Amino acid sequence: MSGSVITIASLKGGSGKTTLATCLAVHWHLKWRNPLLIDADPQRSIIRLAERERALGGIDLIEQADKSVWETIKQRSPSYGVTIVDTPGFDSDITVAALAVADLVLIPVKASPLDVDRMMDTVKTLMSGMKGWTPAFRCVLTQTTRGSVISRHIRAELEDGGFPLLATDMPNRVAYAEAGLYGATPTQIAPDGPAARDIADIATEAEVLLSTRNARKAVGA
């Protein structure tokens, strides 16, 4: 997946973009995969998290919350194993710019009908902003309650609607906020804990998607 770009996007605020971006980046950092994390959200959530004690493990981090972020991504990503871009939770040309250079787009979506409707807006924006270049995209169900009827229902509804989902959810776990108090992710605090395992499974799914895509690019398909 070397040089690959993952953009985390959703027009719905609070869906879990920053949490997913930081957790994936720190996971790959601790696996020596040489990730770069870009905070393209003017709220500066990642930058502020990294100012806390554990500094997200000292990961390489860039702040660029304007639409020229695509140039930064193009320039910097070839030197990294993977670049992860966190975007604002509202309709913005920053998000469109970060989508335009992504290999994989991950769209976190909470398991509720209101959130699903906004997620569909995200996908429409994504597709209308693209000219010739279509990244792979997957939704990720977040803040789910394990085994709940609503999670199963939303998963089935998305799959029926042609919105592909990662097999792994990000269930509701207090470990994310607790780790955040120290500027860390659960992988730094409890590497064998359940939240770290969820993130590892999501990372493995992303790696498979990126390697399939790179193989296609290599043969010009």
Ligand SMILES: Nc1ncnc2c1ncn2[C@@H]1O[C@H](COP(=O)(O)OP(=O)(O)OP(=O)(O)O)[C@@H](O)[C@H]1O
């Ligand atoms: N799987 C989860 N379990 C428990 N809490 C979670 C989970 N995912 C996210 N949260 C919490 O939900 C809140 C919103 O998450 P986050 O900041 O990652 O969303 P966001 O999409 O980046 O928001 P914004 O659109 O404002 O940038 C945070 O308090 C975070 O700790």
Ligand SMILES: [Mg+2]
């Ligand atoms: Mg955020």
